[in-house]
Amino acid sequence: MPAQIEVKNISKSFGKHEVLKDINLEIPAKKIFGIIGPSGCGKTTLLKTMIGFWEPDSGEVKYETRNLKEHSNYIRQIVGFATQENCVYPKLTVRENLEYFGTLSNVPRSTLKSNIDKVIRFVRLEDSSDELAENLSGGMQRRLDIACSLIHKPRILILDEPTEDLDPLLRKDVLALIKRINYDDTTVVMTSHLLHEAEQLCDMIAILHNGRLLKCGTPEELRKSFSKEDEIHLITLKRKYSDLIKKIKSKDVKKIENAGNRLIIRTSDSEGTLSKILSAIKSSDDKIVQIDVRKPSLTEIFESLVKKSGEAPRGH
Amino acid sequence: MVKLLEVIKKNFKILIRSKSSALIILFGPLLLILLVGTAFNTSAFYDIKVGSYSPNYNELSDSILKKLQQDQYKISKTKSEESCINGVKTGAYHLCIIIPENLTISQEADNTIQVYADQSRMNLVFAIRSAIIDKVGEKSKELSESLTSIVVGQLEETKASLEEKQGVVKILKDSNEQFTSGLVDVETQVTNLDFGDDNILGQFKNKTAELKLQTNDTRTLTEIDDIIKVLEEKIANMQLASDAIANTIPSLKEKAIAESSQLVDLERTSSKIISNVEAIKVRDVETLVSPIKTSMHAVTAEKTHVNYLFPTLIMMVVMFVSLLLSSITVIREKISRAYFRNYISPTKAVLFIAATYLTNILIVVLQLAIVFAVMLFIQPELSSTLLNIGTAVLLITSSFILLGMIVGYIFNSEETSTMGAISLGTILMFFSNTIVPLETLPVSIQKIVDFNMFVASDTILRNIIIFESGLKESLPEIYILLVHIAAFIVIIATIYNVSSKMFNIKRYFHK
Numbered sequence: 001m002p003a004q005i006e007v008k009n010i011s012k013s014f015g016k017h018e019v020l021k022d023i024n025l026e027i028p029a030k031k032i033f034g035i036i037g038p039s040g041c042g043k044t045t046l047l048k049t050m051i052g053f054w055e056p057d058s059g060e061v062k063y064e065t066r067n068l069k070e071h072s073n074y075i076r077q078i079v080g081f082a083t084q085e086n087c088v089y090p091k092l093t094v095r096e097n098l099e100y101f102g103t104l105s106n107v108p109r110s111t112l113k114s115n116i117d118k119v120i121r122f123v124r125l126e127d128s129s130d131e132l133a134e135n136l137s138g139g140m141q142r143r144l145d146i147a148c149s150l151i152h153k154p155r156i157l158i159l160d161e162p163t164e165d166l167d168p169l170l171r172k173d174v175l176a177l178i179k180r181i182n183y184d185d186t187t188v189v190m191t192s193h194l195l196h197e198a199e200q201l202c203d204m205i206a207i208l209h210n211g212r213l214l215k216c217g218t219p220e221e222l223r224k225s226f227s228k229e230d231e232i233h234l235i236t237l238k239r240k241y242s243d244l245i246k247k248i249k250s251k252d253v254k255k256i257e258n259a260g261n262r263l264i265i266r267t268s269d270s271e272g273t274l275s276k277i278l279s280a281i282k283s284s285d286d287k288i289v290q291i292d293v294r295k296p297s298l299t300e301i302f303e304s305l306v307k308k309s310g311e312a313p314r315g316h
Numbered sequence: 317m318v319k320l321l322e323v324i325k326k327n328f329k330i331l332i333r334s335k336s337s338a339l340i341i342l343f344g345p346l347l348l349i350l351l352v353g354t355a356f357n358t359s360a361f362y363d364i365k366v367g368s369y370s371p372n373y374n375e376l377s378d379s380i381l382k383k384l385q386q387d388q389y390k391i392s393k394t395k396s397e398e399s400c401i402n403g404v405k406t407g408a409y410h411l412c413i414i415i416p417e418n419l420t421i422s423q424e425a426d427n428t429i430q431v432y433a434d435q436s437r438m439n440l441v442f443a444i445r446s447a448i449i450d451k452v453g454e455k456s457k458e459l460s461e462s463l464t465s466i467v468v469g470q471l472e473e474t475k476a477s478l479e480e481k482q483g484v485v486k487i488l489k490d491s492n493e494q495f496t497s498g499l500v501d502v503e504t505q506v507t508n509l510d511f512g513d514d515n516i517l518g519q520f521k522n523k524t525a526e527l528k529l530q531t532n533d534t535r536t537l538t539e540i541d542d543i544i545k546v547l548e549e550k551i552a553n554m555q556l557a558s559d560a561i562a563n564t565i566p567s568l569k570e571k572a573i574a575e576s577s578q579l580v581d582l583e584r585t586s587s588k589i590i591s592n593v594e595a596i597k598v599r600d601v602e603t604l605v606s607p608i609k610t611s612m613h614a615v616t617a618e619k620t621h622v623n624y625l626f627p628t629l630i631m632m633v634v635m636f637v638s639l640l641l642s643s644i645t646v647i648r649e650k651i652s653r654a655y656f657r658n659y660i661s662p663t664k665a666v667l668f669i670a671a672t673y674l675t676n677i678l679i680v681v682l683q684l685a686i687v688f689a690v691m692l693f694i695q696p697e698l699s700s701t702l703l704n705i706g707t708a709v710l711l712i713t714s715s716f717i718l719l720g721m722i723v724g725y726i727f728n729s730e731e732t733s734t735m736g737a738i739s740l741g742t743i744l745m746f747f748s749n750t751i752v753p754l755e756t757l758p759v760s761i762q763k764i765v766d767f768n769m770f771v772a773s774d775t776i777l778r779n780i781i782i783f784e785s786g787l788k789e790s791l792p793e794i795y796i797l798l799v800h801i802a803a804f805i806v807i808i809a810t811i812y813n814v815s816s817k818m819f820n821i822k823r824y825f826h827k
Binding site for chain 1: 322329333661
């Protein structure tokens with residue numbers, strides 16, 4: 001399947017400050033594509049270059065095989081964009097903001113009202129539709145911003161740090177909203193510096209560091225490429241692990257870490273190690289309280305990749 | 317079109333819902349015009365304080381001060397010349413008048429009245445100083461008229477006397493002529509008198525001698541001889557008298573002739589004096605005192621201060637409101653978070669520029685419509701110039717709005733943009749006739765200032781409102797504004813995207 005969005009060899013500098021270095025991405029249709037990286041790594045610049053706000057120093061961006069520079073009007077018609085700053089007018093009501101941006105996005109007058117009603121329902125702002133945007137809570141403003149991006153029914157929605165500055169509950173709310181948007185076959189491209197969030201939500205992830213693309217793929221592919229080992233996290237009733245450690249040691253067990261109340265075992269044969277743990281516990285007078293088999297987290301992968309790159313993150 | 321209306325609608329909503337903006341930008345200028353209109357709706361100067369000092373006031377100096385008091389000037393007599401002058405420096409008085417001691421009308425007196433003024437308050441000083449000098453001049457003229465009327469009266473009287481006495485001179489001249497001709501006759505007669513022997517006396521003697529031969533009447537003959545002797549004696553006396561007369565007459569005649577020529581001279585002189593007096597064509601006192609009169613004629617009907625101020629006042633409001641409103645609208649849009657969404661929408665930049673321009677022009681034109689409606693109520697005759705005013709206002713407002721938009725695109729915060737707009741407005745106003753007359757500037761700068769938008773706009777409005785002339789009379793100024801508008805459009809088109817990008821780059825680095 002051809003990529004819906006192609007980013008080819010994009011580089012962008014502000015003065016002597018090189019923000020993006022030779023970025024290549026292929027974003028498939030109808031997926032949630034996450035671009036992750038720490039603050040200041042160039043995520044926002046990449047998105048703004050992808051939408052044409054910044055002109056790249058080199059490279060090109062294509063949407064559905066059309067070059068952005070040559071078909072900017074068409075592309076702006078099929079793309080919605082929500083920044084981390086809530087791009088709405090605080091002195092306009094929810095409905096007025098939607099009406100304004102809908103008109104700018106060429107939504108016909110005949111369908112604008114119904115679009116507005118649908119979008120308001122979709123982002124669950126029915127009770128606040130006549131409220132001024134400035135009077136909405138942070139989460140509601142974020143939903144309004146996303147609603148404004150959706151008013152012209154775009155095929156692609158680009159979200160820049162959609163959960164930035166939101167409390168955990170509101171964050172959950174917004175993530176659920178993104179899933180619902182994607183459920184309607186809208187391609188979602190989002191950035192986040194919260195790696196676990198992207199891990200949960202995205203079908204594909206690109207890892208960006210200091211303007212370079214370190215890795216791109218599905219979360220599973222990333223984990224696999226990073227490590228073939230699994231982690232077993234174990235908590236027993238007595239929480240005394242010295243005998244157990246002796247019993248499970250083998251060539252497949254690469255590392256055992258006693259983290260106080262829990263034991264973390266890194267193994268290349270999770271099934272064999274797990275059966276050893278179970279038989280060892282069974283033969284003792286202890287009981288298992290909790291046992292998990294985990295792949296390495298995206299955070300760990302990211303940290304490892306950053307280490308490999310040998311560059312300290314910008315602004316850190 | 318739908319998009320354009322939507323953006324304008326949005327701009328209006330934002331402006332109106334921002335209470336401080338609505339108050340300052342929308343109602344501020346109206347309030348300003350109302351206040352200025354009320355305050356300056358008079359043609360007089362009020363509460364003008366004049367300090368005066370004289371070592372010794374007299375009737376004349378008091379009468380001058382009284383004349384000023386009649387014109388609502390507040391006169392304060394100071395104790396010293398220094399305190400009077402210092403009063404001007406400290407602002408206690410607008411002017412200080414130093415009147416010389418014992419101001420009198422005489423050749424020896426020094427009648428110079430010195431007027432001290434604070435030149436830093438140029439416009440006021442010019443207005444009051446000329447008013448004061450006029451008032452003192454009036455008194456001076458009164459005195460001059462009085463003195464001149466005496467001189468003219470004496471002259472007329474002298475002429476009348478001379479005319480009267482000219483008849484007497486003529487009579488004297490005639491008498492002298494008669495006297496002279498009489499003398500000539502007497503002289504001739506005297507000269508013709510013959511007292512010799514060949515005359516009757518000789519004949520008488522011969523006859524007597526003949527008689528003596530014929531008669532012996534000696535007694536008779538003796539008596540005849542005695543008579544002859546007496547006669548001879550008398551004739552001799554007569555001869556002597558005749559000689560004396562003959563000797564006296566020439567000198568008498570000479571004197572008479574001399575007197576006659578003096579009389580002629582007197583007659584001529586008096587005639588000349590009379591003709592000279594008559595030759596003085598202007599004997600009217602007022603004309604003699606002020607042979608050349610200056611009378612100021614207003615090219616328009618007498619109006620209050622606000623009428624004269626109105627075009628400049630409108631210009632100031634238009635300029636500052638347009639500059640501030642448009643720069644604030646632009647900067648608010650530029651720094652607005654929503655700006656990015658506008659930018660990425662499938663809408664051309666020109667639409668946003670046009671919408672900003674139209675929003676601003678609608679607001680300013682609305683404000684001016686209210687102001688002109690009030691002005692029309694006061695001055696209904698302005699209705700004939702309404703179309704010209706409307707066209708001019710549209711042109712003027714457009715140029716200032718576009719300039720304000722440029723300010724908005726150049727600066728990156730509301731504060732700096734406001735400062736920029738105010739500074740720009742102040743510079744434009746400073747290099748106009750509003751604060752200092754342009755004629756006080758060097759010629760080279762004057763030539764540049766001629767292209768000042770404020771000056772051009774002010775001239776157009778003055779031509780239309782005060783002189784009620786058409787737009788044709790202001791064509792050079794209209795061309796200046798059109799050139800400005802064209803240049804501003806080009807600049808805006810160039811900097812619109814650059815400005816926004818630059819702002820975002822700065823934001824990127826300050827994040």
